[in-house]
Amino acid sequence: MRVFEIAAFAVRGLTANKMRSGLTTLGILIGVASVILLIAVGNGASSAVQQSIAGLGTNILTISPQRAQPGTTAKPLTTADATALVGADSPDVKYASPVVSAQATAGYGDTTHDIGQFIGSDPRYFDTTNSSVAQGNLFSDNDVQQARKVVVIGSTVAAELFPGTDPVGKSMLVNNIPFTVVGVLAAKGSSGLQDADDMAVAPLTTAQNALTGYGSLTQIVVQARSADALPNAQAQVTTILNGRHKITDTADYRILSQDQLLTARTATTETFTVLLASVAAISLLVGGIGITNIMLVTVTERIREIGIRKAVGAPRSSILGQFLIEATLLSLFGGALGIAAGMIGSQFTIAGIQPVLVPSSVLLAFAVSALIGLFFGSYPASRAAKLRPIEALRHE
Amino acid sequence: MSPVIEVRDLRKTYGNGDTAVHALRGLDLTVEKGEYIAIMGASGSGKSTLLNILGCLDVPSGGRYLLDGIDTGEFDEEQLSLLRNRKIGFVFQSFNLVPRTTALANVELPLVYAGVRRAQRRERALAALDLVGLADRTHHRPNELSGGQQQRVAIARALVTSPAIVLADEPTGNLDTDSSREVLGILDRLNASGRTVVLITHEDEVAAHAMRTVRVVDGRVAGVLV
Numbered sequence: 001m002r003v004f005e006i007a008a009f010a011v012r013g014l015t016a017n018k019m020r021s022g023l024t025t026l027g028i029l030i031g032v033a034s035v036i037l038l039i040a041v042g043n044g045a046s047s048a049v050q051q052s053i054a055g056l057g058t059n060i061l062t063i064s065p066q067r068a069q070p071g072t073t074a075k076p077l078t079t080a081d082a083t084a085l086v087g088a089d090s091p092d093v094k095y096a097s098p099v100v101s102a103q104a105t106a107g108y109g110d111t112t113h114d115i116g117q118f119i120g121s122d123p124r125y126f127d128t129t130n131s132s133v134a135q136g137n138l139f140s141d142n143d144v145q146q147a148r149k150v151v152v153i154g155s156t157v158a159a160e161l162f163p164g165t166d167p168v169g170k171s172m173l174v175n176n177i178p179f180t181v182v183g184v185l186a187a188k189g190s191s192g193l194q195d196a197d198d199m200a201v202a203p204l205t206t207a208q209n210a211l212t213g214y215g216s217l218t219q220i221v222v223q224a225r226s227a228d229a230l231p232n233a234q235a236q237v238t239t240i241l242n243g244r245h246k247i248t249d250t251a252d253y254r255i256l257s258q259d260q261l262l263t264a265r266t267a268t269t270e271t272f273t274v275l276l277a278s279v280a281a282i283s284l285l286v287g288g289i290g291i292t293n294i295m296l297v298t299v300t301e302r303i304r305e306i307g308i309r310k311a312v313g314a315p316r317s318s319i320l321g322q323f324l325i326e327a328t329l330l331s332l333f334g335g336a337l338g339i340a341a342g343m344i345g346s347q348f349t350i351a352g353i354q355p356v357l358v359p360s361s362v363l364l365a366f367a368v369s370a371l372i373g374l375f376f377g378s379y380p381a382s383r384a385a386k387l388r389p390i391e392a393l394r395h396e
Numbered sequence: 397m398s399p400v401i402e403v404r405d406l407r408k409t410y411g412n413g414d415t416a417v418h419a420l421r422g423l424d425l426t427v428e429k430g431e432y433i434a435i436m437g438a439s440g441s442g443k444s445t446l447l448n449i450l451g452c453l454d455v456p457s458g459g460r461y462l463l464d465g466i467d468t469g470e471f472d473e474e475q476l477s478l479l480r481n482r483k484i485g486f487v488f489q490s491f492n493l494v495p496r497t498t499a500l501a502n503v504e505l506p507l508v509y510a511g512v513r514r515a516q517r518r519e520r521a522l523a524a525l526d527l528v529g530l531a532d533r534t535h536h537r538p539n540e541l542s543g544g545q546q547q548r549v550a551i552a553r554a555l556v557t558s559p560a561i562v563l564a565d566e567p568t569g570n571l572d573t574d575s576s577r578e579v580l581g582i583l584d585r586l587n588a589s590g591r592t593v594v595l596i597t598h599e600d601e602v603a604a605h606a607m608r609t610v611r612v613v614d615g616r617v618a619g620v621l622v
Contacts, residue, residue: 002508012497308505309505311480311486311488312506312553313479313506313509314509316477317474393453393492
């Protein structure tokens, strides 16, 4: 019963200065909302990355060049490497696609667009990446052999350069070199940090001619005969490449399976999430300091009132309780509003990412905001409680 | 029967060393139950310090203070707050009502800390306000009341817990003549109904209401006029 009365005093204290209570609440609100929202954004990004990697299929190995150890020279990954990977020595490898990629600027008419990824490969690349054509056709092996300037574009590129028209058959400029658009890929959607549809694929030879030159490949994408054959395929690929690159110690290439790729990418997005969360945590801390500040002002301003309460017999605990409850109510109220704001905010797509709410982050933010009230309120509250009645009463 | 207040060799020193100020220098005082005492003295004589110690708002540096037979020297802050709540009603010169809070809530305040139930609290607070003639001002806030009315609310708050003593520190110091008369009338009635009253005053007219006047000079009792 006494606790209830003291809580009532606290509520009356807060409502006596609504403007100030409101602004303090706002500080906590912003902190809690940004914690929830930024964690949701990070989580949304990593789940999008996971989905896009899962879309790759389970029988894929990706080989990429790796910087050489000091004292050795790294051999580049070449088309010949890719060709050598398919043969009698590697019965479990179905196919190996050489891949180069570059940044490129495409133009059509007066419009230009920076393509996120301009890829050069062979027709099997579409199969291994689960890409299907929406309009027109893919290019053929013959196109690769003849190094024809043809290109298959992603839906984002199509929308940017050819709004309202059919791109198939049109000629677009890639770094000022004319390419004929032969097909448009079906949309895959945003994959976390990058737009999977902001891309174009040309025959490997053409891309090397026009854009990347004949240096190392960016990747060799190996398709095993089945998911079960993946470990065998990886062993065979390793043997062949070690032989070709004369590796005895540390390899100058790296083979990642889809699982490993997933782990690597997830680790990246987790770092990203932690970064976002720590930024948000700082804003929560600032909100907490705001509470301390306001409570100190409140205590100083109401020292006389504290003196009066003590003079009529308020024990130390009830003064402490009153001011702690005031601080906690401020932060809990701010926390509740912040959770609401965070949940509403996470319904919208932010910077191309659909945030995914983490229930534990909501609980955490709420618990933290309650603790902030207790923690940051305890110093001003104990200062209020420790005042000697006569000193408090004499305070002007 | 033991006296309500028994003070022996009471000392209070502020600061220390050369700058120490001796507000009380071995003061003795006994107040019997039902007495009405006025304490007079020049400013700086230590009379306010004495009343603050009697009200357990301050602690003495030395000596003994027995309140209703209880030695307050052995009490910690928590027990002192209990004493203030149960045994003492304090009336201040500057009223000291909680701002932005109705007269009724102000009078209820000591009962809240005493843990009295809501319904009973309301009943007792209303009775106390009625006693000081403010039954029609229960829902006014301090800033809506005159000085005299505020002081009567403060007296209602002091007596609502039925304390052993009512202490008043120049209760009419901030009031005009009419309001002073009302306040003193209430204190007279309180004393007539058996409550012990100790008040500080500068004015002889106020002191005339008391049964006896204690004169404090330089932190000691200089003389008692009956």
